[in-house]
Amino acid sequence: MGVAVVTAGKVPVSYVLRRLTQTVLVLWAAFTLSFVILYLLPGDAVLTKLGSAEGGITADPEELAAIRAEYGMDEPVLVQYLDRLFAALTGDFGTSVTTGETATHMVVSALPSTLAIAVPALVLAIVIGGGVALLGTYTRQRWLGQLLLSLPPLGISLPPFWVGLLLIQLFSFELRLLPAMGAEGISSVILPSVTLALPVGAIVAQVLAKSLATQQAQPYVDVVAAKGASRVRVHIGHVLRNAAVPALTLAGVVTGNLLAGSVVTETVFSRDGIGRVTADAVTAQDIPVVQAVIVLAAAVFVLINLIVDLVYPVLDPRIAHTPAAGPAKERIHA
Amino acid sequence: MSRPLIVLLLAAALLASACSQSAGGGQREDGPPRQGGTLTLGIATPPDCIDPQQVGLNAGLNVGRQLVDSLTDQDPETGEITPWLAERWEVGDDARSFTFHLREGATFSDGSPVDAAAVKASFDGIKELGPSALVASGYLAEYTGTTVAGEYTARVEFAEPSAQFLQATSTMSLGLLAPSAYEATPEQRCHGDGLIGSGPFVFESFTQNQEIVIGKRRGYTWGSSLWEREGEAYLDKVIYRIVPEPGVRTGSLVSGQLDAITDVQPVDEARFEGGGFIGSVRSNPGIVFNLHANTARGVLAEENVRKAVQKAVNRKEVSDTVLSPNYKPASSILAASTPLHTDLSAELTHDPDGASALLAAAGWVEGPDGIRVRNGERLSASVIFSSAFNQSQSVLELVQQQLKAIGFELRVEPHPTPEVTDRQQRGDYEFLWYNVTRADPDILRNTFSTGAGDRSKLEPGNPLDVALDKQAASTDAAVRAPAAAEAQRLIVEHAYAIPVFELSQVIALGPTAHDIAFEASSRLRLSGAWVSPS
Numbered sequence: 001m002g003v004a005v006v007t008a009g010k011v012p013v014s015y016v017l018r019r020l021t022q023t024v025l026v027l028w029a030a031f032t033l034s035f036v037i038l039y040l041l042p043g044d045a046v047l048t049k050l051g052s053a054e055g056g057i058t059a060d061p062e063e064l065a066a067i068r069a070e071y072g073m074d075e076p077v078l079v080q081y082l083d084r085l086f087a088a089l090t091g092d093f094g095t096s097v098t099t100g101e102t103a104t105h106m107v108v109s110a111l112p113s114t115l116a117i118a119v120p121a122l123v124l125a126i127v128i129g130g131g132v133a134l135l136g137t138y139t140r141q142r143w144l145g146q147l148l149l150s151l152p153p154l155g156i157s158l159p160p161f162w163v164g165l166l167l168i169q170l171f172s173f174e175l176r177l178l179p180a181m182g183a184e185g186i187s188s189v190i191l192p193s194v195t196l197a198l199p200v201g202a203i204v205a206q207v208l209a210k211s212l213a214t215q216q217a218q219p220y221v222d223v224v225a226a227k228g229a230s231r232v233r234v235h236i237g238h239v240l241r242n243a244a245v246p247a248l249t250l251a252g253v254v255t256g257n258l259l260a261g262s263v264v265t266e267t268v269f270s271r272d273g274i275g276r277v278t279a280d281a282v283t284a285q286d287i288p289v290v291q292a293v294i295v296l297a298a299a300v301f302v303l304i305n306l307i308v309d310l311v312y313p314v315l316d317p318r319i320a321h322t323p324a325a326g327p328a329k330e331r332i333h334a
Numbered sequence: 335m336s337r338p339l340i341v342l343l344l345a346a347a348l349l350a351s352a353c354s355q356s357a358g359g360g361q362r363e364d365g366p367p368r369q370g371g372t373l374t375l376g377i378a379t380p381p382d383c384i385d386p387q388q389v390g391l392n393a394g395l396n397v398g399r400q401l402v403d404s405l406t407d408q409d410p411e412t413g414e415i416t417p418w419l420a421e422r423w424e425v426g427d428d429a430r431s432f433t434f435h436l437r438e439g440a441t442f443s444d445g446s447p448v449d450a451a452a453v454k455a456s457f458d459g460i461k462e463l464g465p466s467a468l469v470a471s472g473y474l475a476e477y478t479g480t481t482v483a484g485e486y487t488a489r490v491e492f493a494e495p496s497a498q499f500l501q502a503t504s505t506m507s508l509g510l511l512a513p514s515a516y517e518a519t520p521e522q523r524c525h526g527d528g529l530i531g532s533g534p535f536v537f538e539s540f541t542q543n544q545e546i547v548i549g550k551r552r553g554y555t556w557g558s559s560l561w562e563r564e565g566e567a568y569l570d571k572v573i574y575r576i577v578p579e580p581g582v583r584t585g586s587l588v589s590g591q592l593d594a595i596t597d598v599q600p601v602d603e604a605r606f607e608g609g610g611f612i613g614s615v616r617s618n619p620g621i622v623f624n625l626h627a628n629t630a631r632g633v634l635a636e637e638n639v640r641k642a643v644q645k646a647v648n649r650k651e652v653s654d655t656v657l658s659p660n661y662k663p664a665s666s667i668l669a670a671s672t673p674l675h676t677d678l679s680a681e682l683t684h685d686p687d688g689a690s691a692l693l694a695a696a697g698w699v700e701g702p703d704g705i706r707v708r709n710g711e712r713l714s715a716s717v718i719f720s721s722a723f724n725q726s727q728s729v730l731e732l733v734q735q736q737l738k739a740i741g742f743e744l745r746v747e748p749h750p751t752p753e754v755t756d757r758q759q760r761g762d763y764e765f766l767w768y769n770v771t772r773a774d775p776d777i778l779r780n781t782f783s784t785g786a787g788d789r790s791k792l793e794p795g796n797p798l799d800v801a802l803d804k805q806a807a808s809t810d811a812a813v814r815a816p817a818a819a820e821a822q823r824l825i826v827e828h829a830y831a832i833p834v835f836e837l838s839q840v841i842a843l844g845p846t847a848h849d850i851a852f853e854a855s856s857r858l859r860l861s862g863a864w865v866s867p868s
Contacts, residue, residue, distance in 0.1 A: 041750075041752075041753075042752070042753045042756055042757075043750065043751075043752025043753045043754075043755060043756040044752055044756075045752070047751070047752040047755040047756050047759070048750075048751045048752040048755065049382075049466075050465055050466075050468065050755065051720075051751050051752065051754065051755030051758070052382075052390055052391055052468070052751060053390025053391065053468040053469055054390065054391070054392075054722065054768070054769060054770050054771055055621065055768050055769065055770030055780070055781065056754070056755055056758050056766075056768055057755050057758060057759055059464075059465035059471075061759070063464060063465040064465070064759070066464070067464075067465065067466065095521075098382050099382050099383075099521075099524070099525075099542075100383075100519075100520070100521025100524055100525075101521065101525070106542065109542060110542065110543075165579070165581055165582070168582060168585065169585065172585070172586075172589060172591070173585040173586075173588065173589040174589075176589055176590075179591060180582055180585060180586050180589070180591055181575065181577055181582060181586060181591070182544070182545075182575070183544065266543075267578050267579060268579050268582065269582075270544075270575065270576060270577045270578060270579070270582060271543070271544070272541065272542050272543035272544045273543070276543045277542075277543070280380075280543075283750060283751070284751070284752070285750070285752050
């Protein structure tokens, strides 16, 4: 392990600079694309707001123009874009046309609610998904292995919407153990976390099981076993360790899945959160809010991938951030 | 491997839902009202705004109604305008000026008096909001100002005859806010900050996408003349819980997590008949859900085509199949609960043979795919709408089938709100699908008059304009009633719009909730509501 830590500690400056540049580029691209797409759609947030009353809009074109001017929407598109971009650099994404609150405030106040279900969901997904993969590849009972390994495809194919409703029906409406809605106390977090964890855990299990199976077929497994290591030790200490690296590349995907899943989960469980805010903002073409969410999501994504890249060498010293320094060492954790 | 598991899970879900349908039958005994307690009400959509003067959607109006009082009230049964904050009023000739004499002793929740100056501050404040006051700005379109004629006497004046204003003063949209409320920005008021009214409830908190809480106004004694009691509300608190998923709303009510719910879906209605649960329904007054024809576009320019569509729509089938008997077939362009509604159901009967005859006489012959053609032109039109009402899509798909039977192709095109609004604004549509809630026939002027919305794209000065202007100019029923009847008759006769069904507010009350009422515009009134211990 000592070797790995030293390698990780030796991250060169050029690597950090390259990653920082990449980060800025990704955030800028996310910001720009979201602006362009929403701008190109027919209609805008002012029309959504004024057309939200029953029967549609009653304002005449001059009144509309006056309101658009209030939001700076009368400026040429390039000016609007640059204004937004420079403001965003200071953390100001503008004011939501729909709610009149600042986009930053809306996103920041929704974040804790999403984290409250996303973090337990992530832990659950890793524990359950990892457990299924480990047990499924470890067991010598053919039927058990097959049963366990058929769970991930099932988990992925079950729509979270339906799973959420099913859980509510059973645990809230029938057994009356847990609340069906809201965000009060730990009990309100359990069902949404499980719902959110299911598809994510399925992905974790799927990829890890595949990776474990690949490693199990490697010759070093026989070597370790011949040296007298127990089956459990071989599976956890050697096979899992080598299999974890490919599985780790999923971290970004998993985060994306958690965010995407929050849209449905938060709606079904009547919670506030990033998913709800995003869905409403996209429907209303509320550009400031959508951009705040997208930039946040992109930042999280970039950060997770950065952490993963930094952790790789800890798990597998063959991976180094200085490919120019020479061929990676051939080393097996044996 | 995975198939048996899915079947198992499905079976579990079905079993679970079957178990919960245990409601028995029978009426329930409510007993005498009880003081205190909290009503938890499940609502479908998060209100972006709860300031009644600004908001346009039910979700916000149902909150705002409880926070403000109005100058007048409207009897939901008769449509009559009755005293509330104003004890009496006089309407000037040609409905350009209205003088209100306020009752004394009413106060806003900041302690300031409800007086003539407050009336002026509120109406000026709404005018200042412009079109951001989605509903109220229309009511005050011709408003020129309010004169404080005495401490408790306010004269409101208009540039044009505005008979509708009297009814408008009964709505929450023209409910009064304290002068100090206008020190807050419109955005702050939308979220309850500085939203100071004189109503039976006061604002407590607003949590994004989660809930809104209002509490009893202590010492309230100036309720409307229509209420059973004019004093304080029974409830200490009302929590509006935002529960978007209809199944969760229903299940939460049945399992006692909510006291009452709004927006009950037609498929769930049967669940709330008896067993301690009751459904409560009121049709929305105003313009019914209709296919509003753009007479300047395509085949809809031809009156006989529009008339054929009118005859081919089977309104009863719409109510009976995709909706429920709570949604009545339209009997005019106005819902039956609208004052001065005229029953034109004889003109709106299902007559596919008559429709086919009209089309055949006009030279439309059946084409190869069953859709009629004439000189290479297909008998086809699109309808655009956004999904404000959940069942719109299924209703329109049924209408599509009904029209196909006479060889008319209806292209059903759902779009996001901004796109529909944009196309409506530019006149870029064939049929427009919408409804508008308002307990006054003047609502027809908003969408049919060439001087206002002009959605039919008619020539200015047409007979419909004349009738609409006439009903706008007098609060005297003897003058207004014939003009309003004429307007409804002209719209149906020329099929400028094809009325289909009346929207209804369907709510369900659990065993703990009592006396949640509808006011004249079918918004909730909670001043008389109460809860029993669960």
